[in-house]
Amino acid sequence: xxxxxxTNYMANVSDVRGAEPMENSREKTIIKxxxxxxxxxxxxxxxxxxxxxxxxxxxxxxDAVNNISDAGSSLITIVGTKLAGRKPDxxxxxxxxxxxxxxxxxxxxxxxxxxxxxxVESVKQIIHPEExxxxxxxxxxxxxxxxxxxxxxxxxxxxGVRVKSDSLxxxxxxxxxxxxxxxxxxxxAGIFIACDVxxxxxxxxxxxxxxxxxxxxxxxxxxxxxxxxxxxxxLAKAIRQTxxxxxxxxxxxxxxxxxYGPDNWNGSIHIEVPDTYxxxxxxxxxxxxxxxxxxxxxxxxxxxxxYSVNTQxxxxxxxxxxxxxxxxxxxxxxxxxxxxxxxxxxxxxxDVVISxxxxxxxxxxxxxxxxxxxxxxxxxxxxxMDTDFAEE
Numbered sequence: 001x002x003x004x005x006x007t008n009y010m011a012n013v014s015d016v017r018g019a020e021p022m023e024n025s026r027e028k029t030i031i032k033x034x035x036x037x038x039x040x041x042x043x044x045x046x047x048x049x050x051x052x053x054x055x056x057x058x059x060x061x062x063d064a065v066n067n068i069s070d071a072g073s074s075l076i077t078i079v080g081t082k083l084a085g086r087k088p089d090x091x092x093x094x095x096x097x098x099x100x101x102x103x104x105x106x107x108x109x110x111x112x113x114x115x116x117x118x119x120v121e122s123v124k125q126i127i128h129p130e131e132x133x134x135x136x137x138x139x140x141x142x143x144x145x146x147x148x149x150x151x152x153x154x155x156x157x158x159x160g161v162r163v164k165s166d167s168l169x170x171x172x173x174x175x176x177x178x179x180x181x182x183x184x185x186x187x188x189a190g191i192f193i194a195c196d197v198x199x200x201x202x203x204x205x206x207x208x209x210x211x212x213x214x215x216x217x218x219x220x221x222x223x224x225x226x227x228x229x230x231x232x233x234x235l236a237k238a239i240r241q242t243x244x245x246x247x248x249x250x251x252x253x254x255x256x257x258x259x260y261g262p263d264n265w266n267g268s269i270h271i272e273v274p275d276t277y278x279x280x281x282x283x284x285x286x287x288x289x290x291x292x293x294x295x296x297x298x299x300x301x302x303x304x305x306x307y308s309v310n311t312q313x314x315x316x317x318x319x320x321x322x323x324x325x326x327x328x329x330x331x332x333x334x335x336x337x338x339x340x341x342x343x344x345x346x347x348x349x350x351d352v353v354i355s356x357x358x359x360x361x362x363x364x365x366x367x368x369x370x371x372x373x374x375x376x377x378x379x380x381x382x383x384x385m386d387t388d389f390a391e392e
Contacts, residue, residue: 026163030081033159033168037074037175040152041067044145048182051141060142063181069114070174073107077167080104084261097261098226104166105222111174112215119208125201139189142182149179166225170218177214181207225259232257236390239269239297243289248273250309253337253351256389257299265298270305272337275312282306307338316341319376323350326371332358333368334388341379348372349382361385 045067052061080103088095157172159165184207188200236255243252251272258266271289273282286304293301310316320339327336335353352368354361365385373381 024085026165027081027085029159029163030165030168031078033156034074034077034081034171037077037152037156037171038071040148041071041074044148045071047141048145060185063145063178063185066114066118066178066181069110070171070178073110073167073171073174076103076106076110077165077171080106080167081165094258094260094266095264097264098259100165100167100261101222101226104170105219105226107167107170107174108215108218108222111170111177111218112212115208115211115213115215118211119205122201122204122208126205129198129201139186142186142189146179146182146186149175149182153177153179166222170222173214173218177207177211180210228259233390235265235297235299239267239293239299242293242296243269243271246285246289246292248277248285249289250274251307251337253307253335253353254305254386266300266302268303268305269301270307270338272307272309275308275310275340277308308340310339310341313341313343316343319348322375323348323372326375327352327368330364330368330371332361332364335386337386338384346379347382348376348379351384351386353386353388355388 045064048060048064048067052064080099084095084097084099084103086096153172153175155172156168156175160168160170160172184203185200188198188203192198192200236257239255239257240252243249249271252269253272254268254270256268260266273285277285286306289304290301293299310320319341323339324336327333332355333352334355335351337351337353339348339350341348352365354364358364362385365383369381369383372383
């Protein structure tokens with residue numbers, strides 16, 4: 001590498017390292033938003049607890065308890081974010097970003113627990129009802145709490161979406177549910193004052209079921225992320241487009257992205273290049289691709305595999321066309337790549353991507369293999385069934 005290229009390379013590395021302040025900014029935003037949530041929920045819980053006890057309202061008391069759980073959720077978000085921000089070390093070389101998913105899971109469990117607890121208390125109140133006693137001041141405070149919770153929920157969720165924090169998104173959704181709970185207590189109070197009929201416990205039971213459902217959905221989403229989901233489709237498309245923008249790259253396949261926390265991606269990909277490329281030219285191409293993907297998408301390509309493409313023998317190119325027609329004549333075949341034919345060894349190799357929509361992917365693959373073998377019985381086939389990890 002000459003001096004000019006080395007200087008450019010170092011400059012590019014500096015640009016990538018400049019992403020660290022962005023990560024620090026994200027952490028500060030999450031912590032600031034969580035602190036706002038803690039303060040708001042503690043104040044609301046204090047007001048509601050006093051009002052609930054004075055008016056003998058089980059719904060308002062449960063709402064106060066729910067606010068305390070929300071404050072705890074915000075505290076968990078702060079702790080999770082701080083732990084996730086720890087630098088990679090020998091034991092965890094990919095960092096601690098996935099701790100954020102664990103904190104989101106804990107918040108989901110808290111929401112689920114709050115829903116179950118509320119349901120149990122509501123059922124007890126249905127069996128052994130107690131008559132509430134409302135006054136104008138208590139209803140006004142509960143009304144203000146509804147407005148505060150709606151604003152807080154929208155704010156926290158919007159920040160969570162912006163900085164890609166599942167913990168904040170879950171907290172925001174929980175706050176929105178809390179506003180519904182608080183609003184229901186006002187409805188129950190209005191019905192009681194107007195008709196002398198107490199529906200608090202019944203409304204509490206219905207809302208508890210909604211909270212339980214929300215908690216289960218949050219938990220499912222978080223567990224799915226921890227288990228590992230398919231590649232982000234839009235991100236995968238963008239990375240492929242970037243890789244394909246390089247001269248000489250004839251195809252980009254087998255993109256695998258591993259998520260180690262929000263906006264923390266490592267990955268690998270295979271590219272097709274002419275079989276005339278020298279090792280030096282190929283080495284420079286791989287370095288350039290790695291750096292550009294890192295700069296534009298903040299994804300570190302830890303490996304780039306290479307498929308060589310026959311470019312000099314017209315007979316081989318014609319055989320490739322024939323095989324492509326055979327392969328794509330089968331339903332559920334998504335891709336064919338990595339084709340290379342060696343005349344001297346009478347060997348043909350390529351990969352076939354079979355869709356997950358196929359009832360039995362192995363059966364489809366065997367059918368493809370049999371048809372190609374029948375068309376070219378003199379050749380030894382090295383065919384691999386591949387997977388598109390960003391399949392839509």
